[in-house]
Amino acid sequence: GQQLNQSPQSMFIQEGEDVSMNCTSSSIFNTWLWYKQDPGEGPVLLIALYKAGELTSNGRLTAQFGITRKDSFLNISASIPSDVGIYFCAGQEGVLGGAQKLVFGQGTRLTINP
Amino acid sequence: KAGVTQTPRYLIKTRGQQVTLSCSPISGHRSVSWYQQTPGQGLQFLFEYFSETQRNKGNFPGRFSGRQFSNSRSEMNVSTLELGDSALYLCASSFYAGRAYTEAFFGQGTRLTVV
Numbered sequence: 001g002q003q004l005n006q007s008p009q010s011m012f013i014q015e016g017e018d019v020s021m022n023c024t025s026s027s028i029f030n031t032w033l034w035y036k037q038d039p040g041e042g043p044v045l046l047i048a049l050y051k052a053g054e055l056t057s058n059g060r061l062t063a064q065f066g067i068t069r070k071d072s073f074l075n076i077s078a079s080i081p082s083d084v085g086i087y088f089c090a091g092q093e094g095v096l097g098g099a100q101k102l103v104f105g106q107g108t109r110l111t112i113n114p
Numbered sequence: 115k116a117g118v119t120q121t122p123r124y125l126i127k128t129r130g131q132q133v134t135l136s137c138s139p140i141s142g143h144r145s146v147s148w149y150q151q152t153p154g155q156g157l158q159f160l161f162e163y164f165s166e167t168q169r170n171k172g173n174f175p176g177r178f179s180g181r182q183f184s185n186s187r188s189e190m191n192v193s194t195l196e197l198g199d200s201a202l203y204l205c206a207s208s209f210y211a212g213r214a215y216t217e218a219f220f221g222q223g224t225r226l227t228v229v
Contacts, residue, residue: 003156033217042118042204042220043157088157092218100145100208101170102218104157 006089006105013079014113021087021108022073029091032065032072033102037086046087047074076110084112116141118207118221126227132193135224139186139207146188147218148180151202160203163188164210195228202226 006023013019023032031050035043047058049065049072056063062075072089089105119138127133139146148160159172163182180190186207192199202225206218 031217035220040223040225042120042222045217045219048217090157090218100147100162100164100206100210100218101159101172102147102149102157102206103159104149106156 004089004091004103004105006108008108009106010109010111012111012113015079015081017079019076019079019083019110020073021089022071023089023091023105024071025091025103026070027091027093027103028069029093029103030069031092032063033090033092034061034063034072034074035088035090037088037107043088079110079112081112081114084110086110118205118219120203120205120221120224122224123222124225124227126229127195128229129195129197131195132191133195133226134189134191135203135205135226137188137190137205137207137221139188139205140209140219143207143209143219144186145208145210146182146186147206147208148188148190149204149206150174151204151223152200157204160190192226197228200226200228 004023034046037043047063052069053067054065060077086107090102121136145164147162151157162170166182177193182188202223204223205221208218209216
């Protein structure tokens with residue numbers, strides 16, 4: 001199935017460091033979403049981006065919707081232990097008639113050394 | 115406001131059996147989407163229902179089906195289970211605001227194991 005290109009696949013960092021991850025696509029999306037998933041749980045929405053070029057923050061998280069509408073990045077500043085998990089980007093297609101469908105990246109697994 | 119509720123959380127089934135999973139969306143959300151998550155394929159879109167109608171379908175065999183009820187609750191069914199159907203099945207709900215959807219909120223998922 002279709003997937004976005006998300007990188008890096010994994011990150012091992014020290015507590016307090018900043019983190020950056022990104023997603024690219026060959027297709028245009030109307031909306032970019034970033035989710036975090038803990039083991040055995042469903043993805044939790046972190047940030048939603050609706051306009052090309054939009055830069056949005058949620059606490060220590062900052063995400064941008066690429067101007068070409070084919071990419072997005074997520075930054076986490078001053079990482080803390082609870083940031084550990086898998087981060088997914090998702091693009092929402094603009095389907096005629098408004099049907100909802102998300103295409104996901106492969107995920108970035110974040111590990112933090114205290 | 116209650117979140118998306120999926121039941122059951124865990125299921126173990128035998129090859130050849132069928133299974134039904136349930137999803138209750140956030141109150142007021144009429145769009146329900148289903149996704150399959152596996153280590154090899156990641157998160158893959160199964161189908162989406164809005165106002166009891168399937169509006170979009172992913173690339174899955176006909177053994178995977180679903181439906182939505184008038185209260186927006188949704189069920190998905192997998193018939194003739196195969197080992198490869200073992201996965202975390204996730205349901206997401208969205209609010210349709212005129213010409214666009216709001217962001218999708220996910221439930222905790224149902225972990226299906228086929229033996």
